[in-house]
Amino acid sequence: MQIPFNKPYMTGKEIQYIAKAHELGKLAGDGDFTAKCHDWLEQQTGCNKALLTHSCTAALEMAAILLDLQPGDEVIMPSYTFVSTANAFVLRGAVPVFVDIRPDTLNINEKLIEAAVTARTRAIVPVHYAGVACEMSEILRIAKKHNLSVVEDAAQGVMSTYNGVPLGTIGDIGAYSFHETKNVIAGEGGALLVNRPDLVVRAEIIREKGTDRARFFRGVVDKYTWQDIGSSFLPGEIIAAFLLAQLEDAQNITALRLARWDYYHTLLESAEAEGLLTRPTVPAHCGHNAHMYYVLLPSQLERQEVMDKLKEKLVSTVFHYIPLHSSPAGQHFGRAATTMAVTDDASARILRLPLWVGLTDEQQEHIVSVLLSSINELIHG
Numbered sequence: 001m002q003i004p005f006n007k008p009y010m011t012g013k014e015i016q017y018i019a020k021a022h023e024l025g026k027l028a029g030d031g032d033f034t035a036k037c038h039d040w041l042e043q044q045t046g047c048n049k050a051l052l053t054h055s056c057t058a059a060l061e062m063a064a065i066l067l068d069l070q071p072g073d074e075v076i077m078p079s080y081t082f083v084s085t086a087n088a089f090v091l092r093g094a095v096p097v098f099v100d101i102r103p104d105t106l107n108i109n110e111k112l113i114e115a116a117v118t119a120r121t122r123a124i125v126p127v128h129y130a131g132v133a134c135e136m137s138e139i140l141r142i143a144k145k146h147n148l149s150v151v152e153d154a155a156q157g158v159m160s161t162y163n164g165v166p167l168g169t170i171g172d173i174g175a176y177s178f179h180e181t182k183n184v185i186a187g188e189g190g191a192l193l194v195n196r197p198d199l200v201v202r203a204e205i206i207r208e209k210g211t212d213r214a215r216f217f218r219g220v221v222d223k224y225t226w227q228d229i230g231s232s233f234l235p236g237e238i239i240a241a242f243l244l245a246q247l248e249d250a251q252n253i254t255a256l257r258l259a260r261w262d263y264y265h266t267l268l269e270s271a272e273a274e275g276l277l278t279r280p281t282v283p284a285h286c287g288h289n290a291h292m293y294y295v296l297l298p299s300q301l302e303r304q305e306v307m308d309k310l311k312e313k314l315v316s317t318v319f320h321y322i323p324l325h326s327s328p329a330g331q332h333f334g335r336a337a338t339t340m341a342v343t344d345d346a347s348a349r350i351l352r353l354p355l356w357v358g359l360t361d362e363q364q365e366h367i368v369s370v371l372l373s374s375i376n377e378l379i380h381g
């Protein structure tokens, strides 16, 4: 039997909530389901204000507008990330300044950030890779010292914490993703967490095509008008209905994923001790959400050969990211502030294993046994 890399998990309630939205006949954004998602996010994370968006990409674009970034302003971020982390800021004319990652968590190396700060630096964008928190205390210290904003790309970090504090609520602004490949899903979807109260009204305006429609609906103004730049960043109610079912089950989804993650970690313990691979590291103060299980292969192996062998045994695996500093757009729009030795090394050796709710012990044992025999064969011929 083929083991897919990902399989979206649905709780069963999604279709009931969609039927309800259908019955209510209010399908544009900011209806009852969106309000319920906002309440859930605010209560669960303790963020000051949550706003659903149609993607995490949209939330990051809103963050870049909110920070009033000007052409030539610099934004510090890892190169080892998804394109939207950088692209959202490039759309405002800002320059992504890439910093290398830590070899353990593959998160931005906080010790390298301060040396990358220049007179043009305006923000730091930590990406919580695999739902494991970046070193936020140090990042906040640097931001405060140099008067920089912090935008957390918490696309992968829904239900994760740093010293007990939910990711996305620590910086000035946070961005979540509910894309089908994440833990809590809506097909396409995201949320902007606005942690600074002074940014809320403008965030609402930016999200509603630059109008003060949100204030109009609250009865604060008697007509709504074009106030600022903006776009249409909100999802419709069908998406919000689907998402609410997922959010209500988020604790359970996370627990089920963590059980799968822990099982891989146990199954691979001795292989790591034998030097066949490196397992992921999760520091004790980071509560993670089991977004991803990956291994780093030994450097002498050809990753594609390992993946081909797994494919022959019907196991689908993937890798990512082509580092942004070496991508065509990254070279054009961005700048590397450090060597990228760890980024290049991790991106060449990482292999992501299937991880989804419903994966069985037997399937995981099969995946691990095929993985280890492939590595052994390739090492010993």
Ligand SMILES: *Cc1c(COP(=O)(O)O)cnc(C)c1O
Pocket: 054, 055, 056, 057, 058, 081, 082, 084, 085, 127, 153, 155, 156, 176, 177, 178, 179, 188, 189, 190
């Ligand atoms: C998935 C992801 C995004 C983009 O999320 P969308 O909701 O698909 O726009 C951005 N950053 C990171 C780190 C991601 O993993």
